[in-house]
Amino acid sequence: MSVDLSQFHQVFFEESLxxxxxxxxxxxxxxxxxxxxEAVNTIFRAAHSIKGGAGTFGFADVAQFTHLVETLLDExxxxxRPVTEHAIELFLQSVDVLRALLLAxxxxxxxxxxxxEQLKQELQKVLDSSAVPETASTDVVPAAAQSSAQGWLIEFRPDVDLLRTGNEPFRMVREICELVGQEAVTVEVDSSALVDIQTLDPTxxxxxxxxxxxxxxxxxxxxxVFEWVEDECDIRYQALSQAHATRDVPELEAQPEAPVPAVEPEPLAVKEEVPAAAKRPVDASIRVSIDKVDSLINMVGxxxxTQSMLxxxxxDFDLSSLARLQQGLMQLEQNTRELQENVMKIRMLPISFAFSRFPRLVRDVGGQLGKQVQLKLMGEDTELDKTVMExxxxPLVHLVRNSLDHGLETPEIRRQSGKSEVGHLTLNAYHQGGNIVIEISDDGAGLNEEKILRKAVERGLVSVPEALTxxxxxxxxxxxxxxxxxxVSDISGRGVGMDVVKRNIQELNGSIEVQSEQGVGSTFTIRLPLTLAILDGQLVRVGNEKYVIPLVSIVESIQLEPRNMNHIAGSQPVMPLRDEYIPIVCMKDVFSLTKNTDLSDAMLVIVDGERGKVGLVVNELLGQQQVVIKSLEQNYERVPGISGATILGDGTVALIIDVTGLHKHSNERAA
Amino acid sequence: MPSILAVDDSASMRQMVTFTLKGAGFEVAEAKDGQEALALAQQKKYDLVLSDVNMPNMNGIELVKALRQLADYKFVPVLMLTTESTGDMKTQGKQAGATGWIVKPFNPDQLLNTIRRVLG
Known part of the structure; x- marks a missing residue:
């Protein structure tokens, strides 16, 4: 029987990872x-399982590599041998190597x-560095005796306990018969040790x-045949020479070359080849607990x-059943909402999936920078959408690296400023309203305002530095x-700045802000929607069209006073808002709407864009509501300034504003 | 057809063993550690137990010891799935009362051959 082992590969990969x-x-x-x-045991067990599976399923490279890791762990x-820093480091690197191997x-x-290969040599070096236990020499019958043996005499004296391990002596005789053929076997029983029936123990x-x-x-x-019972018996093999055999068993002469049943060729346990399947895409999958699925099924029920009732x-509807109709519709609404919430929950994963990489990262980067860092993870069970998580x-990695590199100080500097030598870095996640909040805080030096300001002036990013809080x-x-x-260090100087972090977060309809106090530390706060499929939106009217502005990006809404708007040639109009000037985007111009766009009674929605605040001119603020996001790219094509569309309760389509994109687009139009 | 209790904490190994044995007509029950296996064994007498050694909660050695305490399992063959690197495990397993062992990595055919040998 041949079993196609590749059907178990996916499970093997998942459990090994x-x-x-x-x-x-x-x-x-x-x-x-x-x-x-206990910790070492757990690590060993994991390595052991990977090795066992890898060997069985034909991944020789993984098996060989894990073997070294396992051997070292076993010792x-x-x-x-003691647990050394070097060993831990090697094991961690091994984890990386294995992960890469398995993923490939x-x-x-x-x-x-x-x-x-490199790491294997390192591991081997460590293993060689101590006395290697000599291989136990076994009693082997000289090869010469073997080759000339024409038969064997086996003395098999089991210990009294043999039966208690589930071993049946008859099995061995049966197996020998299978090996050489029943006619070539003679068995004699020695019952001299048998005791009196009264004292006989049947086991x-x-x-x-x-x-x-x-x-x-x-x-x-x-x-x-006797391998399993070697230690529980007295066993002696005596080779019978040609002379012996012929004298004692004359009939053998007739067939001197007694057919030895062919021993089944050892099937190749380890396939060298990677299973032939060419590169195949792996379906993205998530694990969903049975509870969640059950509650879904329940809800569909x-x-x-409700549907059958309706x-x-x-x-046969008449007005007398109007009350029941209304009740049924209410029930339908409730069912739908519950179903929606529960379906969303399926995509939710605890943020520990994203957090889990940080202990390692902090350890490695901290070590590289010579900083002592204690990482604290909080709210790891907080759930968010898988796509958002990915x-x-x-951005999280960037922020953590940033805190390690620029935020936390070296032990000496910390000592000098009266802090503990060990820096603290905390990642915290929690739900707030329909959002998930992730905080990355450190007790490091805080942001250096002077330096930031100087740089900003140098780069022409601010003109009146004195005015800034x-x-x-x-x-x-x-x-x-x-x-x-x-x-430019290799920690955070990767050509990726905070602007990219901010843009990434904004693409997720989220926001980021920072609080910092010099000498005390900084906290970066990220706010993200729980899911990308649904958005909390502010419905606005521009002319006869309705648009949705993501609620998360709205700072405030005020009455527009057209006379305050300053038009500068070749550029967007600006308007003073308290002590700053903000650019104004007239949505009716951007979207080329002409009808009913009188601005005398217009509203200004101030949103937080990539480069600061922007004012959007709209005719009317309508309600706030959750909208289901439909992709424009999939259904039509990408439109600048628009991130998607949604279908409103009355069946009409409203476009969802991409705040950053809209500002950029209107800039280009003005220029 | 004889019934077999297969114990391994690795899901892929469990799947492979079960698939192979069921394909050969055996009746198979799975357990993911010693504790689970012992609970199953207390409910029913299996004709053979196939157990991994390294498992959380209750490992294979402890499982054999516990099984041998059960009246039904005094003589039931218990095979350990070991790797060559854990040589002393064989001795430990034998002392605990295991019948024999199958060395990992093994392929489905080797597994079936061994089990047929034991069950006769």
């Missing part, structure tokens, strides 16, 4: 010199083995056997009941083309 996450998490908690064997587990294999690619084995095999067979084949009502990963200065770091790093 999970195993690596466990290894990594445990390794990060492990301290050099630790005697926490630590057995107390033969999962994609059906041939993995790059160069790093794995003990009192018998021993002498098995004579008159047939040429390799000793190793016989040893294999309710919906079906259809029955419709069949997109927030990189500390808060406004802090916001300057989000401006495009701003970077305060003294030297």
């Amino acid at each position: 999970e195993g690596l996450d466990i290894m990594e998490a445990q390794l990060l908690q492990l301290q050099a010199g630790s005697t926490d064997m 630590i587990r057995a107390g033969q 294999l999962q994609q059906g690619e041939r993995p790059d083995l160069s790093t794995a 003990s084995c009192y018998l021993s056997w002498q098995i004579r095999i008159d047939c040429a067979i390799e000793l190793s084949n016989l040893q294999e 309710e919906l079906v009941i 259809s029955q009502l419709g069949q 997109k927030i990963g990189d 500390p808060e406004e200065i802090h916001q300057l770091i989000f401006l495009p083309g701003f970077s305060t790093a003294d030297t």
Whole structure:
């Protein structure tokens, strides 16, 4: 029977990648010199499973690599070597290498083995550095005796306990018969050790056997039969020479070459080839707990009941059943809302998925920079949409790197300023309204306002530096083309600035702000919608058209006073708002609307754009409501200034404003 | 057809073993660790137990010891799935009362051969 092992590969990859996450998490908690064997055990177990699976499913490279890791772990587990910083480092690197190998294999690619080879040598070096236990020499019958053996005499004296391990002596005899053929086997039972029936314990084995095999067979084949009971018996193999055999068993002469049943060729346990399937796309999948699915099914059940009630009502409807119709519609509304909420929940994952990489990152980067950092993760169970999670990963990494690089100080400087040598970095997540809030705070040096201001003036980003409050200065770091790093380090100087972080977050309909106090620390606060499928929007009217402005980007709405607007040639109009001038975007111009666009009674919606505040001129503020986002790109084509569309309750379509894009677009039109 | 209890904390190994054994006509029950296996064994007498060694909660060695305490399992063959690197595991397993072992990595055919050997 042949089983197609590739059907188990996906499960193997998933569980192995999970195993690596466990290894990594445990390794990060492990301290050099630790005697926490439970942690080492857990790490070992994960490695062990990966190795076992890899071997079984034919991933030789993974199996060989994990073997070294496992061996080293085993020695630590057995107390033969201490947990060293070097070992932890090697294990962490191994986790990376294995993850890369597995991911490549999962994609059906041939993995790059160069790093794995290097690390293998490192591991081997460590393993070689201690006394290697000598391989136990086994009693082997000299090869000469074997080759000339024409048969065997086996003395098999089991211990009394043999039966208690589920071993049946008859099985061995049966197997030998299968190996050489029944006619070549003679068995003699020695019952001399049998005790009196009164004292006989039926679970003990009192018998021993002498098995004579008159047939040429390799000793190793016989040893294999007794492999499981070697330690529970007294067993002796005596080779029978040609003379022996012929004298004692004359009939053998007739067929001197007794057919030895062909021993089944050992099937290749480890396939060298990556399973032939070419690179295949892996379907994105999420794990959903049964509870969530059950509650969905439950809800659909309710919906079906409501639906059948309503259809029955419709069949012979008269005004007397109006009350029941209304009640049914209310029920339908409730069902729909519950169903919507629950379907959304399926896409929700705890933010620990995004947070889990930070212990490692903080450890590595902190070590590189010579800083001592204690990372605290809070609210890891807070759930958010999978897509949002995937997109927030990189901005978070950037912010954490930034805090490590620019925020937290070196131990010496911290000591000098009277702080503890260990810097603290906290990642916190929680729900607030329909949003998820993620805070990245450190107790480092805080933002250097002087330096920020100087740089901003140098780059021509501000003209009147005196007018800025500390808060406004802090916001300057989000401006495009701003970077305060003294030297471009490989930590945060990747050519990616805070402006990119801000843009990424805004693309998710989120916002970011910073609070900072010099010498005390900084906190970056990210606000994100829980899902990308639904948006909290402000409905506005421009002419006869309705638009939706994302609520999260609205700062305030005020009455427009047209006489305050200053028109500057070749540029957008601006308007003073308290002590700053903000650009004004006239939506009717941008979208070329002509009818009913009298501005005398217009409203100004102030939104937070990429480059600061922007005022949008609209005719009327309508209600606030949640809207389901439909993609324009998928259904039509990309339109500048518009991020999508939605269908309103009355069936009409409203476009959703992309605030940053709209400002840029109107700038281009003006220019 | 004989019934087999397959115990392994790795889902892929469990799937592979179950698929192979069921394909050969055996009746198979799965458990993901020793505790789960012991609970199943207390409810029903399986003809053979196939267990991984390294598992959380209750490992294979502890499982064999516990099984041998059950009247129904005094003589039931228990095979351990081990790897060559854990040589002393074989000894430990035997001392605990295991019947024998199958060395990982193994392929489905090797697994079936061994099990047929034991069940006769």
